[in-house]
Amino acid sequence: MYPSIGDGVTIYAGATxxxxxxxxxxxxxxxxxxxxxxxxxxxxxxxxxASVDADAI
Incomplete structure (x- = not known):
């Protein structure tokens, strides 16, 4: 299975x-x-x- 990537997502180099x-x-x-x-x-x-910060944006 593959991930589903939403619109406007930024993925920087080297991320998995x-x-x-x-x-x-x-x-x-x-x-x-x-x-x-x-x-x-x-x-x-x-x-x-990854530590996820949901309040960053």
Whole structure:
């Protein structure tokens, strides 16, 4: 299965999105982040094993 990537998502170089998950609209995934769970719209993920900040935007 492949991930579902919403509109306006930014994924920086070296990030990994693994599995059948959903990346919500407007999310930002930082360089080197490892995403193994779905992300709510507007969330920001930072490396290494992503900590997600849903209130960043």
């Amino acid at each position: 999105v693994a599995g059948a998950l959903t990346i919500g609209e407007g999310c930002v995934i930082g360089s080197g982040a490892l995403i193994i769970r779905s992300m709510s719209p507007g969330a920001v993920a930072r490396a290494p094993l």
